[in-house]
Amino acid sequence: MLLKDKLIKYKKQNFVPMHMPGHKRNTKLLGNDFLYDLDITEIEGFDNLHDANSCLKQISDFASKVYNTKKSFMLVNGSTCGILAGIHALTKCGDKIIVARNCHKSVYNAIELFQLNCSYLYPKIDEKTGICESINPKDVEEALKKNMGAKLVVVTSPTYEGVMSDIIEIAKVVHKFNALLFVDEAHGAHLYFNENFCTGAINCGADLVVQSLHKTLPALTQCALLHICSERIDDKKISNSLSVFETSSPSYILMSSIEECLHFVFKNRSKFNQLSKNLVGFYNITDKLKNLKILKIEDFKHAYAVDKTKIVVLTNQSNITGIELASLLRKNKIEVEMSCANYVVAITSVCDSKENLFSFANALVKIDEKLKKSAILKKFKNIKLIAKHPAFEDYEKKQIEFANSEGEISEEYVYVYPPGIPFIVKGEEISKEVIEYVFELRKNGLDVKSTFSDLPDKIYIKNP
Ligand SMILES: Cc1ncc(COP(=O)(O)O)c(C=O)c1O
Structure with a gap:
């Protein structure tokens, strides 16, 4: 079929x-007119996303007005391309970067691609559910003290499960150390439109914020925004990096969907x-x-x-x-x-x-x-992780039995998608806990993925 x-x-x-997607296929509410006959390319009169100065610029300017930002960029490759472009624009090869350990895999890909020197912020993990809690501003301060000269801090708020961090306090700390704060708000584009919702990062002092409109607002899949929220960021660097990571043939249907979405939230x-x-x-x-x-x-x-x-x-x-x-x-x-x-x-x-x-x-x-009370799953452990991220060093690698990999350095990312947060990152030591955790997830029917191998049988490790 x-x-x-x-x-x-x-x-x-x-x-x-x-x-x-957040539009919930609700065509009764939103109409039903995104069809082939509207799909074009950069023809005369329709502007160019990577050098916008007419109708596409108007949409980005409107996004900036709706979200009250210094400048906003349309993304048609999801938050993923905003994360890659944002980290690329704000760092140089070898720079120190501090990231929350529960970041999306695109952050790890950026670290590896741009050869950054990464340290982690560890959220506490709720023992009963395995859900990551908030990033503590004190931990951000400690990490910045230990990593003097760090350029960038990246945190996710809200997380996939909706957990928010105190961005006001985190931003204060980050700026005290002359670093920049990039908030992955892929799940929080809706936060700005009702006073009963939590306050979004744009209004809390973040420098750069990425949002997937498609996740929580009425926009087609892949529609997203990247917002510059402070004078500390050079918009030319961001637009340059976007032209590297965002398609050179952006869909007019998707860009139109971003505009529709912005008008919808503005009016409704x-x-x-x-x-x-x-x-x-x-x-x-x-x-x-x-x-x-x-x-x-x-x-x-x-x-x-x-x-x-x-x-x-x-x-x-x-x-x-x-x-x-x-x-x-x-x-x-x-x-x-x-x-x-x-x-x-x-x-x-x-x-x-x-x-x-x-x-x-x-x-x-x-x-x-029809259910009964019982705890059939043992408590989730707080998985121990090593602090340094040596992913970009060039290792020889070899494949071994995953069950026997305790103490080895992983050459692969291991995660469940969604949400795509790796619980083994390339360059990390594989702990006994994480091996048990992967087997437990498999036992419970979860499809655990890794970069190259078929888990839970094999894994590539650093060949010492
Ligand atoms: C926290 C987080 N950040 C970023 C992304 C990537 O967003 P997108 O799918 O819009 O590229 C996701 C996707 O699930 C996510 O959960």
């Missing part, structure tokens, strides 16, 4: 999409109020869950704030895994964003109807009634 036919068939099944604040109210309804209905649990800020010990539009349903006190919950929800025609051993993640957006959100809540209640 052709992909197009598969997509049409799936559409006809009317699943409730509790996942990205009331719809975000409605989402906020509907979420209160969702949380009220799911308050009666006995075995499943909706993750809240009180469940964390070290979280600064959480984004309530991300719904994390914990299964760790019940007799099912997150993967089994996702499958039960699928039987109720509800598809979530991600499932893992201990929980599922659902993404809500301004395009979710009240009915869809409530049918998700009611399905959880119905499933919950």
Whole structure:
């Protein structure tokens, strides 16, 4: 079957999409006019994204107005290309960079490609769920003291699970050490449109912020923005780097979708109020869950704030895994964003109807009634990681049994996608805990990926 036919068939099944893209296929609300007959290239009168001075510049300028930034750039290759371009523009080969260990794999790719000298910030990990909590500003200060002259600090806020960090305090510390702060806000483009949402990084002192519009707002997949938020950043360097990492044939359909999205959020604040109210309804209905649990800020010990539009349903006190919950929800025609051993993640957006959100809540209640309380999974351990990132050194490598790789230096990245946060980074020592963790994930049905080998059988390591 052709992909197009598969997509049409799936559409006809009317699943409730509790996942990205944030437009939720809600053509009733957004219209339905992105078709072939609008797809063009840089013909006369349609500007050029990499040297914009007319209609495309107007969209970027509007993005800058909507988000109140110094300058904004449209991205049609997702936040991934904004992360690569941003880190490229703000560093030189061999520079010191400090990154949160729970960053997306694009940050690690940038470190390796640009041969940066990286140190990590370790968020505390919630023992019961394995979820990373906030980055502590004191840890940022310690890291900057230990790495004098570091150019750039990169943190993710909100995370895939909606955990926010205190960007105001982190920015103060970073600027005290004359470094720059780049916030990966891929999951936070919606935060600016309702006072009940957490405050976004643009308003908290970050220098550079990347957002995936497609994840939480009505925009087609791949639509994203890169915002310059302070005078410390040279916009020429950013646009130069974007011309390296962003396609030279940007889709006019995607750029038009970015514009539509910006106009939508500019004109429809009331719809975000409605989402906020509907979420209160969702949380009220799911308050009666006995075995499943909706993750809240009180469940964390070290979280600064959480984004309530991300719904994390914990299964760790019940007799099912997150993967089994996702499958039960699928039987109720509800598809979530991600499932893992201990929980599922659902993404809500301004395009979710009240009915869809409530049918998700009611399905959880119905499933919950048939479950039992029990902890079938052992507690997640805080995986020990080495502090230095020697990924760019040229090692000889050899492949060995993964089960026997304790103490070796990994030559591969190991992760589950989504969310694509590596739990073994190239250049790190492989610990006993991480080996056990990978086997446990596999036992629970998770597809653990690595760069070259077939896990959990083999892994490439540094040949000493
Ligand atoms: C935290 C985070 N940053 C960056 C990205 C990359 O975003 P995109 O898919 O828009 O390239 C993702 C993707 O899932 C992500 O979760």
